[in-house]
Structure formats: structure tokens, C-alpha cells
Amino acid sequence: MKYEQFLEELNKLPVDVTEEKLSKLNKYFETLVEYNEKVNLTTITSQEDVLLKHFYDSLTPTKIYDFNQVKSLIDVGTGAGFPGVVLKIFFPNIKLTLLDSNNKKIKFLEHLTKILNLKNVEFKCERSEEYAKTNFEKYDLVIARAVKSLDILFELCLPLVTKNGYFISMKGNLDQELDENIKVIEYFGCCLKEKLNFTLPDGSNRSLILVLKNNDAKVILPREYSQIVKKPLKNRVK
Template sequence: MKIEEFINSLKELNISYTDEMLNKLEEYYHFLIEYNSHTNLTAITSLEQIYLKHFYDSLTIVKAIDLNDIKTVLDIGTGAGFPGVVLKIFFPHIEITLLDSNHKKTKFLELLVNKLELNKVNIICNRSENYIKNNRESFDLVVSRAVADLTVLTELSLPFVKVGGLFISYKGDNKEEINSSLFAVKELGGKLIDVINLTLPNENSKRSLVVVEKINRTSSLYPRTYDKILKKPLKIKEK
């Protein structure tokens, strides 16, 4: 995806933009590539692929929610800032928290946020199950593009969402993974309200936005430690 194609995609997504936003995104790209030369942040390095698979993909969330109505966002497992930093650039009113347990990645994010002069951005180097202690049910929206299984992501994410808020996970086209997470969604106080299927432009990569609404408070038993989540995921036990 060339920059011109990306700009056209913003129009198709009905995302308002300014030259300043586009300049910040380009600066983001160049700094990411520079930093990636000595610290592994992404396997994707070409401009066209980063604009498509990181920048555009991050913004497809607008097909699921009007971000103009959202005040606080938590990005779990943000890595190099996807989708969190991209969302912040185009929706600057949002107060966003970028959570990742990898110190090298949060150090990059600190430098990036300073370079792009972004405000109302909190960068946290911690694990979800530890960060939850003082931040339970504190966010309007929790997002994640992490590669973990959806059942695992749901337990790590949904406890942070306010009742009435949303958890949106960026996933591939995997109906079985989505279906197997439904028990966890219900157990944690959520309800699956939509699965939006997408295809990235210029290729046949299938994507899904899994949209979960928080309808009840999450028990203080959750999230469990990461080891326990992996060993005993919240799924219906087979008889």
C-alpha cells in the first residue's frame, strides 16, 4: 500500500486527517525502521507493507466503533505501538495506555511518543495480571492485536473494561478460535456482539474484528496468573 493509497483508504474509512497527522505517521515509519535495525520490533520493514499491515490494519477498528465517542483506551501487548499509537495519531482526543511486558519495546515507545509530541499517552512496562490491581474496569475500550489465543486474550483484557465498554480483538479468520472463546467471554462478564470480517486491500489476507461488550462486572478471581491461564484456559470442560 503506497502512501497515496493509504490516504484514499482513510477517506473510505471516513477518518478525518490533517497533513500533520500524515507527517507524524511517516515519521513513525522512519523511526520504526531506524530502531528496528538494532532492536527487533517488526519483521515487516517495507513502507508498503507497514502502511498496509500495521497502519491501515490498526485503523480498521473504525468499522466496529466510533472512536470519537471514546475517552480512554488500553492497548494490551502493544509491541511497537500497534494499534495504539496509530489510533492516537488520528484520534488525538483519546487518552491511551500502551501496555507491554517487554522493556525494549516500551523504551522504543517512550522515545517514539516524545519524538511525535503525543500527549495523554501512558506507557506501562508490566504484565496484564499485575497491572489490573489498580486499574480494574477503568477503560472505555480495550484493544489487542496480540497473537495469543482469543480465550487467553479475553481473560487478560475484559477485566480492564468498564461495564458498558468494549473489548475489541484484531484476529485472523478463525471461527473455531472465536467460538471456543465464548465460554470465557460469558464467565468474565462479556457478550459477543459482533464479528466483522475484513480483507486487506491489495491481497487476500483475511482479518476479523471480534467485538465484545462488557455487560457485567468481572469476578475478582480474574485474571489469573499467566501460567494458570495457559494451563487451564476458560473453556467448557469436555464430558
């Protein structure tokens, strides 16, 4: 994606685009590429690809949720900060938690947020199933951009969502996978509020799902990760 097209597509989203924010994105890109030479953060490093697959993609959840009303946001499995840091740049009032089990990536994020002068950001180097044990129902919005199956994502992320809070999953097309996991959503005291299928400007398929926690969960904490993988809830919950 050329920079001009990036700006054009950005202006179609419900975000406030300013020179300061664009400058921070540019600094983000420079820092990412430089740091990536010594630590493997991402295989996507060309400016055109970063603009599309990292920066623009990170802002697509604004299509289904008003981030101006978010107080506390946790990005689960944040990696190099996508989508959490990009959302923080455009919605600076959010209290952001970046969660990842890779300490090298957390160190990068600490370095990055200092360079970008982002305030009210905390960093947690921990496995999400362990983090949930001491942070149950803490966040009004939980977000994950991941390749894991939905039932795994739900078990890792939904315990972190506060009552009347939301979870957003960012994946490729997931219609069939979502149908198989509706009961899992309900098992965690949640309901599906919205699903949006769309294509990125390069034609790639994307899906966003918005889940509301509107009830008490039948379980409180996620299981050990080995059990989550070996015994998927979608095969156990009826």
C-alpha cells in the same frame, strides 16, 4: 501497498485524514525503521508493508467502533505501538495507555511519542495479568492485536474493561475460535456485540470482534499466566 493506494483506502475509513496526521505517520515510519536497527521491534520494515500491515490495519477497528467517543484506551501487548499509537494520531483526544512487558519496546514508545508530540499517553512495562490486579475495570476501551488464542486474550483483557465498556480483538479469521469461547465471554460479564470478517487490500483475512461488558463478572482477576495457558477457561466454563 503503494502510498497512493494507502491514501485511497484510508479515505474509505471513518477517520479524519489531514496533512498533519499523515506527516506524523511518515515520521513514525522513519523512527521505527531507524530504531529497529538496534532493537528488534518488528520484522515488517518496508514502507509498503508498514503502510498496509501496521498503519492501515491499526485503523480497521474504526469499522466497528466510533473512536470519537473513547475517553480511555489501553493497548494490551502494544509492541511497537500498533494499533494504539496510530489510533492516537487520528484520535488525539483519547487518553492512551500502552502496555507491554518488554522494556526495550516501552523505551522506544516513549522516544516515539516525544518525536510525534503526542500528549496524554502513559507507558506501562508490566505483564497484563499483573497489571489487571491494580487496574480492574479502569478503561472504557481495551484493544489487542495479538496472536494469542481468544480464551487467553479474554482472560488478560476483559478484567480491564469498565462496566459498559468494550473490548476489541484484532486477529486473523476466528469464526471457529469465537464459537468455542462464547461462554468465556459471558463468564467475564460480557456479551458479543459485533463480529466483522473482511480482507485487507492484499487479500489477507482479518477479523474484528467487539465485546461489551454489560454485567458483573463471575471472576475478578486473571490467574497466573502459566495457569491461563495450562488450564484454558474454554475447557472449564460451561
